[in-house]
Amino acid sequence: MSVLEIKDLKYSYDNKKNILDGINTQMELGKIYAILGISGCGKTTLLSLLGGLDSAPKGKILFNGNDITETGLENHRRKHVSFIFQAYNLIDYMTPLENVKLTSKLPPEPILEKMGLTKEEMKRNVLQLSGGQQQRVAIARALAGEAPIILADEPTGNLDEDTAMAVMRILEESVHYMNKCAIIVTHSNEIAKCADVVFQLKGGILRTIDKGKKDNLQ
Numbered sequence: 001m002s003v004l005e006i007k008d009l010k011y012s013y014d015n016k017k018n019i020l021d022g023i024n025t026q027m028e029l030g031k032i033y034a035i036l037g038i039s040g041c042g043k044t045t046l047l048s049l050l051g052g053l054d055s056a057p058k059g060k061i062l063f064n065g066n067d068i069t070e071t072g073l074e075n076h077r078r079k080h081v082s083f084i085f086q087a088y089n090l091i092d093y094m095t096p097l098e099n100v101k102l103t104s105k106l107p108p109e110p111i112l113e114k115m116g117l118t119k120e121e122m123k124r125n126v127l128q129l130s131g132g133q134q135q136r137v138a139i140a141r142a143l144a145g146e147a148p149i150i151l152a153d154e155p156t157g158n159l160d161e162d163t164a165m166a167v168m169r170i171l172e173e174s175v176h177y178m179n180k181c182a183i184i185v186t187h188s189n190e191i192a193k194c195a196d197v198v199f200q201l202k203g204g205i206l207r208t209i210d211k212g213k214k215d216n217l218q
Helices: 043-050 073-079 096-101 109-114 131-144 161-178
Strands: 004-012 018-027 031-036 058-063 081-084 149-153 181-185 197-202 205-209
Touching (some): 131 161
Parallel strands (some): 031 181, 081 149
Antiparallel strands (some): 004 018
């Protein structure tokens, strides 16, 4: 059974041409979904709608069969989704340990260590960390949370290629083991190839593409 279902979703800015033009798809737990597309095609807008940060004038988003606008967008954001933002959105006066503790009752050290932070770095104010380290804290916070859905906007954009692939392997392992659903917006074909399902958003339409064919990942 799908954890998220999108039905005929349409969205436009200022009542102009639809940037999302009748999207229909389903997403399941235990899988990573990547969304590819050029800048400005609506990838981040779609992610915001799936996370309940905005609502579409037409169409529905269902969580476990229930319309998220009817059960409440705030309720959806609080209970069902964890976000990994490009801008990190960490609590800047806290340490990595304290940031992760906000989302999980479990000890934060194991996931932060898995993300490559030392015990000393875990205790620093996050503003004393590099951008790449802050991004890893943001990913750790999302993985540690109880929400079944992870929504990630370019989660490895501030990491070098080797670190990005290492983080993606951790994300992949964690999503499968913890039975979560991760939806990742990315420009990287290599990151997309780590996903179980790859979508391309083009002309307002979301279509599934064969990640095994390099020519399709563009």
